[in-house]
Structures are given as C-alpha cells and as structure tokens.
Amino acid sequence: xxxxxxxxQYCWPRDRILAxxxxxxxxxxxxxxxxxxxxxxxxxxxxxxxxxxxAELADQDLEVVLSSLALLEAESELxxxxxxxxxxxxxxxxxxxxxxxLLRQRGLPFVGGPTLNVYNHAALRLLCExxxxxxxxxxxxxxxxxxxxxxxxxxxxxxxxxxxxxLPLAFSARCFTARALDLxxxxxxxxxxxxxxxxxxxxxxGEPFLTVNGVQVQSSGHCDLGPEIDELERAGIDLLRxxxxxxxxxxxxxxxREVLYSKTAPPRVGSMNGYWHGIPGxxxxxxxx
Numbered sequence: 001x002x003x004x005x006x007x008x009q010y011c012w013p014r015d016r017i018l019a020x021x022x023x024x025x026x027x028x029x030x031x032x033x034x035x036x037x038x039x040x041x042x043x044x045x046x047x048x049x050x051x052x053x054x055a056e057l058a059d060q061d062l063e064v065v066l067s068s069l070a071l072l073e074a075e076s077e078l079x080x081x082x083x084x085x086x087x088x089x090x091x092x093x094x095x096x097x098x099x100x101x102l103l104r105q106r107g108l109p110f111v112g113g114p115t116l117n118v119y120n121h122a123a124l125r126l127l128c129e130x131x132x133x134x135x136x137x138x139x140x141x142x143x144x145x146x147x148x149x150x151x152x153x154x155x156x157x158x159x160x161x162x163x164x165x166x167l168p169l170a171f172s173a174r175c176f177t178a179r180a181l182d183l184x185x186x187x188x189x190x191x192x193x194x195x196x197x198x199x200x201x202x203x204x205x206g207e208p209f210l211t212v213n214g215v216q217v218q219s220s221g222h223c224d225l226g227p228e229i230d231e232l233e234r235a236g237i238d239l240l241r242x243x244x245x246x247x248x249x250x251x252x253x254x255x256x257r258e259v260l261y262s263k264t265a266p267p268r269v270g271s272m273n274g275y276w277h278g279i280p281g282x283x284x285x286x287x288x289x
Contacts, residue, residue: 001229001232001260002030002239003253003256003260004029004032004160005032006033006165007033007034007037010244011195012193013193017045018053021034023250024057025056025057028253031063033093034054034057035066037113038171038214039215040080042214051066065091067113068081068084068094068095068099081102082102086106093136094110094111094116097116109133110133111135111160114138115171118138121154124154125154128154132157133158135158139162140275140281142275142277143235143277143278159236160238162223162241163226163240163256164224164226164241164270165245166198166220166243167218167281169216171215177191177212199212200220201220221282222271224268226270227266228273228276229259230263240256255269268284268286
C-alpha cells in the first residue's frame with residue numbers, strides 16, 4: 001500500500017502552507033494532493049501558486065494530484081476549475097460532478113474524491129468509463145462497500161481510504177465559522193484562519209461533538225485505521241490517505257510508514273474507526289489480534 005497526503009482542509013497563512021509542503025516533500029509519502037477543496041474565498045494560495053507548488057514537488061519524484069472544490073456556487077469557481085482541469089500535467093481529484101464533466105469532455109483520466117458519493121457498482125462503472133482511475137472512498141464507506149464492489153466482478157480502479165484525520169462530513173452554502181462568530185458569510189474577514197485545526201463544537205453538556213471549518217463540518221475526533229492495516233490490505237485498499245493537521249503530521253506519516261514496513265499493528269491513537277466496521281463513525285472498535 002502507498003501513503004498519500006490529502007488536500008489541506010484548513011485555512012492557513014501562505015507562509016505556513018509553503019513551509020508545511022516544504023517539509024512534506026521530505027516525508028516518506030508516495031502521493032500529495034494539493035488545492036483548495038473547502039472554500040473558494042480562501043486565497044492565501046491562488047491557482048497559479050498551487051500549480052507552481054505542484055511542479056516543485058513533482059520534481060522531487062512525488063506523485064502530485066490537484067484537488068478541486070467539493071461545492072461550487074459561482075461562475076468564477078467554475079472558471080477556476082477549468083484552469084485546474086487544463087493544467088496540462090497533473091491528474092485532478094474531482095470532488096463534484098462538474099469536475100467529472102469537464103474531465104470527461106477533455107478525455108482526461110482523473111481521481112474520484114471522497115465527496116463524489118459513489119454508492120453502487122453501476123455508478124462506479126460509469127465513472128470508470130468516463131476516465132476514473134482511482135476512487136477515494138467516501139468517509140462513511142467501509143469494508144462492506146468494498147466487498148460489494150468486488151462481488152460484482154467489476155474491474156476496480158485503485159481504491160484509496162481515509163486512514164487518518166478529522167473526517168469531512170458535510171459541506172454547505174452557509175459558513176459555519178462566520179455564523180459562530182456572528183459574521184455574515186460575505187464579510188467573514190477570513191476568520192477561519194484563526195483556527196488552524198477548525199473550530200471545536202461541543203454539545204450543551206460540554207461533550208466534544210463536531211469541528212466547524214468554514215462551510216465544512218468535520219468530525220470532532222480523528223479517524224485512525226492504523227491498527228487495521230492488515231485488514232485493509234486484504235480487502236484490496238491500495239492507498240491510505242492522511243489529512244494534514246496543524247501539528248504532528250510528520251509523526252503520523254512516520255507512524256503509518258513504520259506500520260507498513262513492520263506489518264505490526266500499532267496502538268490506536270485516534271478515537272474513531274467505526275465507519276470501516278459498519279457502525280457509527282464516531283465509535284471505536286478494537287480489531288481482533
């Protein structure tokens with residue numbers, strides 16, 4: 001199995017983003033996804049900057065994939081998507097069907113992102129006919145859907161699974177961070193930059209519940225499928241996705257790489273793995289040894 005670094009989900013200052021990827025280029029990764037997937041208003045790095053960064057990382061023998069927005073709301077965002085699709089060098093992770101349509105029209109192979117909502121083999125077959133070469137399974141999809149895909153006899157694309165990070169659960173036209181701070185979305189002041197790992201949301205009883213990240217809602221805890229590595233490999237998962245976080249991403253990457261080398265299940269660090277096992281995602285299951 002190969003290790004991938006998923007696209008940055010948070011709003012970080014430009015210098016912090018560039019420093020992060022400068023370090024990531026030296027980590028034991030196989031694939032790095034670049035681009036803004038959450039909010040088009042975040043412009044610390046623009047399309048040209050992402051493309052320049054992609055070229056720099058690719059020159060260091062890393063596979064680079066450009067990630068598209070998960071929710072498009074304006075013609076300007078569609079134009080930006082067109083520039084991403086027409087980059088001429090890198091595959092694109094299509095995170096909504098408008099990206100799939102543009103890629104299909106141009107006859108370009110692509111990666112299907114976790115927000116494409118591919119729930120059955122018929123949809124997967126159509127996407128493969130359109131050029132899908134790799135599918136990142138949706139956050140709630142686990143062992144059962146992989147078994148269902150394989151049972152159909154369909155020649156599957158590469159399968160990638162989110163193995164570490166806060167799970168991207170939902171997207172909305174409403175900016176939850178702005179609402180929490182009593183700001184209008186169009187006058188948000190880019191306040192999400194103040195929350196490099198998102199804004200924690202608790203229940204009325206004070207229990208951790210969700211994480212607010214602009215127009216995105218994430219899980220409160222971290223998904224951790226490190227202890228399930230052997231099972232994931234037997235199921236035919238080809239790539240493991242690690243989502244960037246403000247601190248400690250290098251340690252997470254090193255931990256997963258060591259697991260792949262040693263084939264020894266590590267202690268669980270993140271609290272969540274339920275979706276893989278077909279139960280509520282916020283729950284944790286200790287796999288049998």
